[in-house]
Amino acid sequence: MNNSVDTIMVFLVLTNLMLLGTSRLGTCIRVVAIQGIALGLLPLFLHRNWGEIHLWLLAGAIMGLKGGVFPWLLSRTLRESNDSREDEPFVGYGLSVVTGPLALATCFWVSSRLPLSPQIAPSLVVPVALFTIMVGLFLIVSRKKALTQVLGYLVLENGIYTFGVALAQKQPLLVEMGILLDVFAAVFVMGIIIFHINREFDHIDTDQLSSLRS
């Protein structure tokens, strides 16, 4: 059972590292989309209840939203904006890529100290979930473009969701769908705001949003 789950986890780590080192916004969107699809497979392989409709519905919804709708929304926003790459992030790409493995090591160390019985979650899930959360937060604070910050938010959400699939096995479908709906609406509203930022400022650099102080 653990083989396929572990494969997905390794895949998550690789996509995260790739996000840390990529400057092209279009590529970033595609990487996050692939990550979303991998995440959609996770509940199926983690619980191995092939007959349960609940899991299939959930997997379908996740893959459809994270792998299809979000990338479509974001690449539309990207096409309308004048930027295609993140040129000068607050933290350079070299440094970002070096931070990745260090963060990964920290996450493994932290999760080895968390009391969690292995029957609840396979051993790789917790450190990788933590790592994904950290990468998401890092992307939000270290990048300037509004679009990259939304991608960071999605990666953060992916990490939290990985935790959720592992820890909260019996989450009711209504809540899961509600969470997905909220994330969808969040990306939608953020997309609209980015559209306005682009129209108002002719770019989507959030470090220029600095007229409100103290």
Next chain:
Amino acid sequence: MIFLLILIPLVAAGLAFAIRQDALRRGILVATAMAHTTLTLSAWWVRPGPTLRGWLMLDAPGLLFLSMTSILFLAAAVYAVGYLRTEKPGKREDFEEGFLFTNAPEAVFTGCLLMFLTTMTLVTTSQHFGLMWVAVEATTLASAPLIFFHRHHRSLEATWKYLLICSVGIALALLGNFFLAAAATKSGGESTALVLKDLIRDGGHLNVPWLKAAFLFFLVGYGTKMGLAPLHTWLPDAHSESPSVVSALLSGALLNCAFLGILRAQQVCAAAGQDLFGQNLLILFGLFSIGWAAVFILGQIDYKRMLAYSSVEHMGILALGVGLGGAGTFGAMLHAVNHSLTKAMLFFVAGNILAVYKTKTASDVRGVLRVIPISGVLWIAGFLAITGLPPFGIFLSEFTIVKAMLDQGRTWIAVALLSLLSLIFVGMSSTVLKMAQGRPSDGVSGPAKGEAYLAIIPPAVFCVLILMLGLYIPPAVSSVLHEVARGLGGN
């Protein structure tokens, strides 16, 4: 009946988006608010039973916060009608920088207001932690377009900060939810559902380290939305850039809803015998918020930002009160009611001042008492109330909280609180009193036909209410407040 409470504003929101005639849409806004308030108040006599497998229920904290939200929304709806009448469509000049901008369509504004009410109702009525999270995130999304009503670069900046900071914060609260689910999973693999009642019943069996981690994430996540320092950074921007009626709702209703999330987590902690852990954290965050707010209120030049920082201060007092437990919790709940009413009133009046003087800089506003006398009197009354002077309600609730500190022998916290409060009093008084008195600069004149009723009645009614709450607490309110305090392990 709980379904009705949620469905009425939801349907009305749908209608508001579709209707073209302004007058009809404004009528729907007020009618919905009245229906919602009537239903909510009727719940004080007949408490509706649980629905949807106990996921939706009105317990004492829910009822209290729902009532505040509903009453505030009614006042805001009335005020909004007057406000929207003065906001003519088309391009207008910015007060501060002189460029031209347009407003968002009124249909979008009204629709989002009603969606905002729907989501806040869902927050206060939901008993399931997951559902509650969904509702809190939905409040962020429903209110973001409200902040972006005036379409210019400053409100855009405020909206972006609000969306991103609150969404990330609330995402962390989702992690808290999952940790709570882990805490509720027994070693055999079976788990308690994340419904408040079940969690409290099984409180003794919860896994303590996971529960503590869950509480931390709830505190940070919902604390971001509630505006506890140092997580409050979105709050002054959003409050100063949005229309005053939205600021009133954000400050008086939304922050409370986020606080309810922390209260629920604390209820579970108390049931698991871990109330001290949560209480100490709340005291720490509370004191820090009050201190931070005091620093920024002193020397604040923008009067709407000053009110926003005052909200940070009062959220700190709420956290502090609940952190004390017992009588402190009772005081904190009373304080939540008083603060909501007072702050909404102040934001309404600030909107009136802004409409006449066309500036948010306090030093450019002089002689409010002469130009718009009723608003001027309400501005001073609101200031006296918010800084905790008798005979207003906040005096009573702050007094209760300080007394709880002294009874528990925590003299140092009381000394710190009182000295910070007096600092804030000095800071606010120098701003507010100068605005109210003096001679207005040339070219400033009040409305020709006197002040509009719709702009005066909502704050005036709230002024009477907070005066009443300072002198007499109705027994029904008092018993609900006691019930909340008992649920948090007090007596």
